[in-house]
Amino acid sequence: MNTEIILPDQEELDRRKLAFAKEWMKRKRQEQQQMIEDAKTNPAIIAAREELKRQNKERGTCIIKL
């Protein structure tokens, strides 16, 4: 049995790539907005922030040498 695979042409591939990128970027922007909200309301993030601040205060700096 012969099967023929029909591939989209370059113009169509470019259009799909761009559509994918736009949709992906839209989701990323929504995600970033949600993260800003979570920073104020998510108990796990608030607790982690307090712990990080405590550590940095104890060390006297928020910078670490690698």
Place this chain on the structure above:
Amino acid sequence: MEPALSSYNFKFVGGEQNVYLFESRLACEYEIKFKPSGYLVSDADLEEYIFELVITLSINPFEPSLPAADGLLAPTIAQIVADFLNSHERVVVYICDDSDSRADARRKLFDGWFRRFSKKRYVKIELSLGQDENGQDFTAELVARFDNLLVPRIYESFLKAISAAK
């Protein structure tokens, strides 16, 4: 002489979306997550290995302005990515645009840091996704450990998922 290598202290919060936090010397807080993103590949058996990197300035004391440029952001992000990639089969993918020059500058800093300090341990693949009607360019980047044998398959699968988009 190479500058001393430093980054900000960071904390792994965890959760399903693998959240990390760090605070800058300007009291800005950044949240980074590695979101499981199986939809970015077309093969079901690879879905568990792909994670989207999302970075947000979550607390900005300078609002509505942005904080001044900070040379420690790029090495801190690179350290966090390295920490996440300790589990060697993971692949991190992110999308960038050039919608603000600050974002582009951050990316260039990250790329520069990556080239200088990480290229022997990690691979990074860039893929242009095109330019929209406003002249905005989109680029996707994949980062993985050098010893991750799944990278070629994941990259192929990622390309297939893009090509199948409507």
